[in-house]
Amino acid sequence: MNCPFCxxxxxxxxxxRPTDEGQAIRRRRECISCSKRFTxxxxxxxxPLIVVKKNGNRExxxxxxxxxxxxxSCEKRPVSMKDIENLVDGIEKQIHNTMEREITTELIGNLVIDKIKDLDGVAYVRFASVYREFKDINTFMDEVKKILSEKPSL
Incomplete structure (x- = not known):
């Protein structure tokens, strides 16, 4: 490591010492030549993870x-930003645990659908309506009925 001063x-x-919840290590160093300290x-x-989109493009x-x-999906819902961050952290952990270099948007969408369903029913329906590209009100209602049959407390 070259000294930034000399x-x-x-x-x-x-x-x-560890930082970022153990994800990084912060080191204070002292240059042998000029004795200045740096971090x-x-x-x-x-x-790097590559996402394969529906049309085959990669990004x-x-x-x-x-x-x-x-x-x-959670706008105007009683869902905290911390809950949203935790949900995305969980999804990201699952994605990285696949150990794949490429992952499809379909897999990402399904992971979000599975997690958001437990977070908030309305947010789930909102996300599903965009992700699953509901074409009409009947498709939308079928999804709502499915949710209501699974979780009558909504």
């Missing part, structure tokens, strides 16, 4: 797309 390529670690962060370098995975879709 560009010397040797330093010693003064302090080391570095060490993280696991994850393999880099973007957590914000899932997050924004769930937020839109």
């Amino acid at each position: 560009s010397h390529n040797d330093s010693k670690v003064i302090d080391s 570095t962060y060490e993280k696991i370098d994850e393999i 880099p995975y973007n957590r914000n797309k899932i997050l924004n879709g769930v937020i839109r």
Whole structure:
């Protein structure tokens, strides 16, 4: 690691501690040459995940797309941002646990559907209506009836 002050390529670690809930390590270093201190962060370098869209196009995975879709589905619902973040964290963990380099939007959508159903029934129907591309009111009503039969407490 080169010193940001003098560009010397040797330093010693003064302090080391975990950050980001154990996902990274923060290190305080001191340059052997100029004795100035600087901070570095060490993280696991994850393999980039590629999302395969319905039309076959590929694009880099973007957590914000899932997050924004769930937020839109939960608008004006009694769902906290923390609950939404936890839901997306769980989905993301499942995606990464597949150990695949490419994942389909269909799989992502199904993961969201499964998780959001337990979070809020109305948010589920909202998300499902967009994700499953309901063509008419009957398709929409069939989904609502299905939910009501599974969870009569809605």
